[in-house]
Amino acid sequence: MEAINASIGFDQRMAAQDIEGSRAHAAMLAAQGIIDGKDAEAIREGLLTILSEIEGGGFAFSTALEDIHMNVEARLKEVIGEPAGRLHTGRSRNDQVATDFKLWTRDQLDAVDQALGALIKALLAQAEAGADWVMPGFTHLQVAQPVTWGHHMMAYVEMFARDRSRIQDARRRMNECPLGAAALAGTSFPIDREATAQALGFDRPAANSLDAVSDRDFALEFLAAASICAMHLSRLAEELVIWSSAQFRFVTLSDRFSTGSSIMPQKKNPDAAELIRAKIGRIFGANVALMTVMKGLPLAYSKDMQEDKEQVFDAADNLMLALAAMEGMVKDMSANRDSLEVAAATGFSTATDLADWLVRVLGMPFRDAHHVTGSLVAKAEAKGCDLPDLSLEEMQSVHEHITQDVFDVLGVHNSVASRTSYGGTAPSRVREQVARWKEALA
Ligand code: ARG
Numbered sequence: 331m332e333a334i335n336a337s338i339g340f341d342q343r344m345a346a347q348d349i350e351g352s353r354a355h356a357a358m359l360a361a362q363g364i365i366d367g368k369d370a371e372a373i374r375e376g377l378l379t380i381l382s383e384i385e386g387g388g389f390a391f392s393t394a395l396e397d398i399h400m401n402v403e404a405r406l407k408e409v410i411g412e413p414a415g416r417l418h419t420g421r422s423r424n425d426q427v428a429t430d431f432k433l434w435t436r437d438q439l440d441a442v443d444q445a446l447g448a449l450i451k452a453l454l455a456q457a458e459a460g461a462d463w464v465m466p467g468f469t470h471l472q473v474a475q476p477v478t479w480g481h482h483m484m485a486y487v488e489m490f491a492r493d494r495s496r497i498q499d500a501r502r503r504m505n506e507c508p509l510g511a512a513a514l515a516g517t518s519f520p521i522d523r524e525a526t527a528q529a530l531g532f533d534r535p536a537a538n539s540l541d542a543v544s545d546r547d548f549a550l551e552f553l554a555a556a557s558i559c560a561m562h563l564s565r566l567a568e569e570l571v572i573w574s575s576a577q578f579r580f581v582t583l584s585d586r587f588s589t590g591s592s593i594m595p596q597k598k599n600p601d602a603a604e605l606i607r608a609k610i611g612r613i614f615g616a617n618v619a620l621m622t623v624m625k626g627l628p629l630a631y632s633k634d635m636q637e638d639k640e641q642v643f644d645a646a647d648n649l650m651l652a653l654a655a656m657e658g659m660v661k662d663m664s665a666n667r668d669s670l671e672v673a674a675a676t677g678f679s680t681a682t683d684l685a686d687w688l689v690r691v692l693g694m695p696f697r698d699a700h701h702v703t704g705s706l707v708a709k710a711e712a713k714g715c716d717l718p719d720l721s722l723e724e725m726q727s728v729h730e731h732i733t734q735d736v737f738d739v740l741g742v743h744n745s746v747a748s749r750t751s752y753g754g755t756a757p758s759r760v761r762e763q764v765a766r767w768k769e770a771l772a
Contacts, residue, residue, distance in 0.1 A: 336393040337636050338401055343643060345384045347433035348398050349377045351426060351509060354529035356417055358522050364420065369413035376410035377402070397636075398430070399423050420519035421512060424543040424631040428508035431639060433530065435552050438646045439501045442556070445653040446494040447771065450487050452660040454771075457483035458764050462757035464742045465580065465670035466679055473677030476742040479665050480760035486566055487767055493559035500555050504548035507532035511542035514630040544630040546620065549642050553617040556649045560610040563652050567606040570659065574600045579669040584662035587655070602659055606652045613649055616641035674742045678707050678717055683739040683748065692731050702729050 353374055360370030380402055383389040395401045400423075406414040460479035467477035507527035510517070516539045523535035536542035573580035574588075583600055591597035620641045623634050681703050688699035705728045710717050713724075718740040725732045738744055750756040 332393050335396060337397045337639065338391050338393055338395065340640050340643060341398045341427075341636075342384075342391055342401070344398055344430045344434050344639075345402070346381065347430040347437075348402055348426070349381045350433065351429045351530065352402070352417060353377055354526045355421055355509060357529065358525045359416070359419055359519075361525065362520055362522055364519050364521070365413075365416045369416050372410045372413045373406065373417050376406045376414065379409055380405050397423075397427075399426050420517040420521045421509070422514075422543075424513050425508045425511040425539075427635075428511070428543055428545070429530070431642075432504060432508065432548055435548055435642060436501060436504065436531075438642075438650075439497050439504075439552060442559070442646075442649060442653070443494055443497050443501075445650060445657070446490050446497070446559070449653055449657040449660065450490050450494070450767070451771065452657050453483045453487045453490070454764055454767055456480075456660060456663075456665070457487065457760065460665055460667070461760045461764065462743075462746075463665065463667050463670055464674040464746055466674050466677065467755070473673075473679050475682055476674040476679050476745045477755040478746050478757055478760055479667075479670060480757065480764065481755040484760060484763050484767075486562070487763075489562045490559070491767070493555065493562060496555040496558065497552075500548070500551040504551065505531075505533045506536040506542075507534070508536050508542035508545070510535060511539035514540055514543050540630045544627065544632075544635070546624055546635060546638050549638050550617070550620055550624070552642060553613070553620060553645055556613050556645050557617045560613040560649060560652065563656055564607045564610040566656065567603040570603040570663070571600050571607070574598075574603075578673070579666055580673070581663045581665050583659060584664075587659045587662055602655045606655055609648045609652055613645045616645040671742065675716060675718075678710065680717055680740050680742060680745045681707055683745045684717060684736065687736055687739045688729070688732075691733075691735065692729075 356365070356370045356373040356377075359365040360367050380389070383405075389401075389405070391401055392404075395404050403414065403417065406417065457480040460483070463479040464476050465479050465482065466473045467475050467482075507523065507530055509526045509530070510521050510523035527533070527535040536545070570581065570583065572578055574583050583598070583603075585598075587600075587602045588598045589601045591599065620638055623637050623641075627634055684706065685696065685699040685703040688694045688702055689696050692699075694702070706717065706720065706725060709724060709728060710720055713720070718737060722732070722734055725736065739748065746755050747757065750759060753759065
């Protein structure tokens with residue numbers, strides 16, 4: 331029973347939150363005249379002693395005492411004696427654990443928010459340095475149209491900024507205090523829930539005691555937002571794995587964020603990127619696991635809910651690790667400007683520019699232009715060269731009205747420079763977005 335019942339093995343991570351919650355509760359009880367001021371003072375000092383014992387590593391946790399809440403309270407009894415028993419007046423472990431866990435999760439949301447900010451800054455620095463470096467843009471992982479390195483980096487800035495706003499949004503929504511909901515029905519003691527909510531940094535007390543003790547939406551919202559962020563991290567990690575391969579050579583990862591092989595001396599493996607890609611599965615798993623724990627629970631508290639913490643702890647640890655590793659990798663990596671440029675020109679990546687030119691200059695309907703361009707691509711393919719390497723005569727054999735000017739749009743730099751529509755890949759647009767984000771983050 332002890333082995334299946336106890337949560338102290340993991341919920342000791344909420345010790346600081348448990349003590350903070352208890353201090354707020356005791357102070358409120360005294361202010362309301364529910365307990366004596368002297369007892370409240372003894373409780374406060376006792377809790378502070380226990381906090382330093384725990385922080386100093388000198389606290390003996392007991393599985394027989396089940397969880398962090400009982401461990402702290404039992405120790406309080408040893409430290410201050412009889413007044414310890416008054417702390418739990420008008421409170422239950424059900425509202426206590428909901429409060430502690432919310433406080434812990436709220437801290438994590440703030441930490442993730444900060445880590446995302448740091449990652450975004452690293453991406454912005456890459457984007458700014460390479461705002462006009464050309465590279466292939468892909469669809470289906472087939473070369474599509476040239477884009478700029480800066481534009482590709484900025485795509486991730488947008489994604490991680492949305493992740494950040496999801497995290498901030500979750501924090502706003504979760505910031506209601508469960509403390510004082512007691513076991514499930516509230517309490518007959520004249521408690522002041524506004525006071526404890528305020529003392530613990532919540533916006534207000536939760537309005538329904540049944541909901542307050544059985545809500546784990548806040549944990550699920552954290553896991554859902556974490557999962558989406560993790561998915562973005564995994565996509566970027568995947569690109570780094572591909573880009574750092576000998577076939578691509580788009581980026582060189584730093585030695586700090588790669589490893590060698592024990593047998594193949596030439597190898598430089600993108601282990602950090604691969605591990606980010608892999609660890610993401612644990613975060614998705616945590617989300618599904620807790621959804622499944624919660625989906626069949628009648629109101630209000632059931633012990634099933636004790637299974638919430640390990641999922642959130644593990645997801646939070648791995649998300650923070652992945653964010654830190656990604657930030658380091660992005661900061662350290664160098665894009666290989668020349669390889670990017672060579673790759674940008676392969677695969678007839680300016681075929682769309684050619685079709686657009688036929689429309690714009692010769693007034694051709696786009697569908698016809700598409701067809702003519704297809705014939706020109708076939709010609710170049712047969713000749714084993716790229717579009718700009720065809721002679722004007724060869725072009726005119728496909729369509730007689732093509733003129734020398736067409737060569738102006740065929741280079742990759744011309745191509746990206748021309749894509750000046752809002753949100754487009756033109757260096758001018760990329761610089762505009764970099765400036766906008768820098769200002770937003772300042
Ligand atoms: N260890 C429990 C948990 O994590 C604390 C709440 C226990 N409440 C109860 N009524 N048994 O959920």
